[in-house]
Amino acid sequence: MGAGPAGLAAAAEFVRFGTPCTILDDQKRPGGQYFRQLSPEIQSTEQNPRLLDVCGHRLVEFRCETTVWDFPAPRTLAWVSGTGNGRLNTRTLILATGAYDRPAPFQGWTLPGVISAGGMVNLYKSQRVVAGSRVVVAGNGPLLLTAAQCLFQAGVEVLALVEAAPFATQVIPQFPGLMTQPGLLGKGMSYRYGLWRRSVPVLEQQVVTRARGDHWIENIEVRPLDDKGKICRERRVEFDVDALVTGYGLMPSLELTRLAGCRHSFHSLGDTWVPERSTDLETSVPGVYVVGDGAGVAGYQNAMVEGRIAALAILNREEPSSRVSAALKVAIRQRCRRQRFSQALSNCYRTPLDYSALVTPDTVICRCENVLFSEIRPMLTDKGSVPSLARVKSETRAGMGRCGGRNCIPSLVRLLSSATGQSSETIALPRTRPPARPIRIGDLFSEALPDPDLPADPHSPRGVKDR
Amino acid sequence: MSLRVKNDVARGEPFVIEIDGEPIQAYPGETVAAILIVNRIALVRTVAAHPITRGYYCGMGVCWECAVRINGRSIVRACMEPAVKNLQVETCLNVGDL
Numbered sequence: 001m002g003a004g005p006a007g008l009a010a011a012a013e014f015v016r017f018g019t020p021c022t023i024l025d026d027q028k029r030p031g032g033q034y035f036r037q038l039s040p041e042i043q044s045t046e047q048n049p050r051l052l053d054v055c056g057h058r059l060v061e062f063r064c065e066t067t068v069w070d071f072p073a074p075r076t077l078a079w080v081s082g083t084g085n086g087r088l089n090t091r092t093l094i095l096a097t098g099a100y101d102r103p104a105p106f107q108g109w110t111l112p113g114v115i116s117a118g119g120m121v122n123l124y125k126s127q128r129v130v131a132g133s134r135v136v137v138a139g140n141g142p143l144l145l146t147a148a149q150c151l152f153q154a155g156v157e158v159l160a161l162v163e164a165a166p167f168a169t170q171v172i173p174q175f176p177g178l179m180t181q182p183g184l185l186g187k188g189m190s191y192r193y194g195l196w197r198r199s200v201p202v203l204e205q206q207v208v209t210r211a212r213g214d215h216w217i218e219n220i221e222v223r224p225l226d227d228k229g230k231i232c233r234e235r236r237v238e239f240d241v242d243a244l245v246t247g248y249g250l251m252p253s254l255e256l257t258r259l260a261g262c263r264h265s266f267h268s269l270g271d272t273w274v275p276e277r278s279t280d281l282e283t284s285v286p287g288v289y290v291v292g293d294g295a296g297v298a299g300y301q302n303a304m305v306e307g308r309i310a311a312l313a314i315l316n317r318e319e320p321s322s323r324v325s326a327a328l329k330v331a332i333r334q335r336c337r338r339q340r341f342s343q344a345l346s347n348c349y350r351t352p353l354d355y356s357a358l359v360t361p362d363t364v365i366c367r368c369e370n371v372l373f374s375e376i377r378p379m380l381t382d383k384g385s386v387p388s389l390a391r392v393k394s395e396t397r398a399g400m401g402r403c404g405g406r407n408c409i410p411s412l413v414r415l416l417s418s419a420t421g422q423s424s425e426t427i428a429l430p431r432t433r434p435p436a437r438p439i440r441i442g443d444l445f446s447e448a449l450p451d452p453d454l455p456a457d458p459h460s461p462r463g464v465k466d467r
Numbered sequence: 468m469s470l471r472v473k474n475d476v477a478r479g480e481p482f483v484i485e486i487d488g489e490p491i492q493a494y495p496g497e498t499v500a501a502i503l504i505v506n507r508i509a510l511v512r513t514v515a516a517h518p519i520t521r522g523y524y525c526g527m528g529v530c531w532e533c534a535v536r537i538n539g540r541s542i543v544r545a546c547m548e549p550a551v552k553n554l555q556v557e558t559c560l561n562v563g564d565l
Contacts, residue, residue: 026528027547033527039496039549043477100529110532112509112522119526119546128472129501131523154472215509215520367521367532370514402531402542438531438542 001025001068001077001256003055004032005300006292007096009307012054017315017324022061022088024068024079026437030055032098033118034300036125044128051304070434071260074285080439085447092287094310095257096303099250099293103407104139105365105373106358108211108220109246117143117247124150132243136220138162138208139247141349145191147245148200158200159239162222164248165351166205177344180337184301207231207353208246210360217244229352249349250297251410257294258432261285266425267296269346272410273429279332280313281306289314298342305335355411356418365415366408368401376412380419387420389413389430399430402438470505484554493550500526500533500545503558510535510558534560 001007003025014021023030030052031037037052038044055062063081070078075090101116108114115123115131117139123129130151136159137148144161151158171178178185195202203222209231210221223236257275258264263284264273274296281289289310292303312328315321359365361374375396380387389412392398398412399405409429417424471478471494479495486508493502500523503510509520510533524532526546533545536557545556 028549038476041479041496042494043479044475046475100527101525110519110521112507112520115523116525119524122526123501123504123523124472127497127501128474128476129497129505130470130472131504133468133470153474155468155474216507216522367524367530370512370519402534403529407525407530 001094002032002096002098002292002294003027003030003062003064004096004098004292004303005034005051006098006294006303006307007032007094008035008051008054009304010094010096010291010311011057011060011307012051013308013311013315013327015054015057015059018059019315019318020059020061022063022090023055024063024066024077024088026065026067028064030062030064032096033122034303036122038128039126042128067437067439068256069436069439071256074261075287078434080443085443087447090287092289092314093260094289094291094307094314095260095294096290096292096307097253097256097294099252099297100406101143101247102249102251103411104246104248104355104358105363105411106207106209106211107360107363108213108217110364110367111211111213111217112215113213113217113242114211114244114246117141117147117245118250120147120245121150124154128154130154130156130243131245132241133157134159134241135243135245136160136162136208136222136239136241137245138220138222139249140164140351140353141247141249142188142345143247143250144245145188145195147247149191149194151245152194152198158195158198159241160201160203160222161195162203162206162208163349164205164207164225164353165349167348168204170350171348174344174348177340177347180344181301181341184299184341203237205351207358208244209236209358211244217241220244225351225353227352229354229357231357248355250293251406252294252296253406254294255404255406255432255436257283257290259434259436260288262288262290268425269343270296271414271424272296273425280328281310282313298339299345302335302338302342305331305338309335354418355414359411359415365411366396366398366401368403368407369397369399371396371398371408373415376415377419380416387416389416389427392416393430404436404438405430482552484550484552484556486556487558497550498546499535499537499543499548499550499554499556502550503533503545508558510560512559513561536560 066081068077101118206224212219224232262275267274275290291306309331316324363373483490524530534542537543
């Protein structure tokens, strides 16, 4: 599931060893986010990466624009597409569902013209369109450099790159780890050089605290962070912009691993739950594997190796052979190297920022239902009852919109943690229920559904460890 | 500057789509969301009688912030919808609209 770098790399291994497979993806074309292709109607000399050709191989059935919305049984998935719907029983299942931009609410982040770093890169890659002509790129992490690079190629004036981490001081001790992937290191350095050559100010250990505008973004305010991560109220700079590209790292998409009943554990550096996996990348549900950024964000190179590991492990289990097991061993070793790199990269971008300090009473927390922090705060500080996400959700509708809580639950966890002093991993997530994505009821009318299989306690999130 | 980048790419013949009754130029291969951004068209929603404006945010079908009505069909994510000739787009949805 998922035709990004991880899913396609897995399919390529199946093809290499003559085993048929099916790929499902909810987008029109394969590639996922990293290998997102320019629309075929727009002419360019750019070549598509060869990995995409695997979708056209005779052993591969590629089903695009297909949304998976539930796992009615451990390896059975329920899908909907533009032309129909149904169930797919699988022998083994590889989930390669990827990641999305982590929400980090601040005042004015819902204004048109404020777009996510991933959204900016996609817009450029797929349509050669940019969000503005005077742009600030702000947030935390390496994706900001990629977004800035797209803007440079488009000839856009980048007024500043605002990075919440003290990158320049943190990068030096990480060099040994970064050197394990010289290609990626070189790419990163060339992007940094591009900023320097164009005299773009790189404002490190600073954050955008406010975006303002009438109907479209017009102005932003940037403030420095002290070493404890507190926002300095005395100093600030303003920029007049017509777009703000903002990204604070990526979040793995966990809806499907949670619906599949996989066991998860908390990953503190990534500040998120991730599915537990064996060295073969199999989850706690036999026959269900998770690979790529959907299992913990580590970049496309790691994702491709993980896809290959899962495919080779499955092949080796079905029909053990020395050729397959040798390839598997090599891939597992490669993954260690890739992980060392992504670990080092995450260390470079560690930030002291306290995200809850960015939130003001009139900051929108849940974009879908337009729920402001002032509506949520009383529930976080109420001494008379135990604060919980379930209560916030049922009283304010935060997390009940079309995005399925993906754009507010991570923020709510941080706000609740900061208000109560609880660590994020002790905060129970609201249960993930089908459908994992909004689907039309009409699409399901032709399907005879059996009774749903619900746990005894409807409040316990499926797939998250009981405590 | 135009927000449509011209370096190294060639677009096909432009055509017209209708956004809230206004004719707007579009190029083959573009999504409705891209056309909204290029023309600085904000999506206005009503929450408890107050208008709020939103626009393209995640660009990959996660956030649903670019939801619009297309040829009377709602709700459609503008970032996933390719523009075709004479498409009719309505940008004003209410929070909770279906």
